[in-house]
Amino acid sequence: MRQWLEDVEARHGIDKLTQRTRQLVLASFAILLVLVIYRGFLVQGDEFNWRPVLAFVLPLVLFLPSIIGQRARGHAWLAFVSLLYFTQGIMLATLPGQSTRGLLEAAVSLALFAGCMGYARFRSRQLRQ
Numbered sequence: 147m148r149q150w151l152e153d154v155e156a157r158h159g160i161d162k163l164t165q166r167t168r169q170l171v172l173a174s175f176a177i178l179l180v181l182v183i184y185r186g187f188l189v190q191g192d193e194f195n196w197r198p199v200l201a202f203v204l205p206l207v208l209f210l211p212s213i214i215g216q217r218a219r220g221h222a223w224l225a226f227v228s229l230l231y232f233t234q235g236i237m238l239a240t241l242p243g244q245s246t247r248g249l250l251e252a253a254v255s256l257a258l259f260a261g262c263m264g265y266a267r268f269r270s271r272q273l274r275q
Contacts, residue, residue, distance in 0.1 A: 183199060229259060
C-alpha cells in the first residue's frame, strides 16, 4: 500500500493530490453536516428541542477550525470521528424505511474518512518539502 501511494504521489504530484483530497473533505463534510442536521430534526417529537440536533452536529462542528486552518492533524482526528457517523449510518440502514438515508450517511462518512486520511498524508508531506 505504501509503495502504491508513493507511486501515485510521484505520478500526480503532492500539490494536486492535496488539493483534490481537500475538495473531497469539504464536499463530504458539507453533505454529512446537512444529513446530520436533517436527522436531528427528524428525531424531534411534538415539541422542538435543539438538544438532539446539537448532539448530532457538535462533533462535526468542533473540527471546523482544523478544516479552515488546513491542519493535517485535525483532519486525521476528523477521519476517526467520521467512523462514528459511519456506524450510525449502518445502524440507521437496518431500520425499516430508513435504509436509503442510512446507506447515504455511511457512504458520505466513508468518503470523509478517505479524504481526511489522504489529506493528512499529502498535506504533511507537502509541508515537509
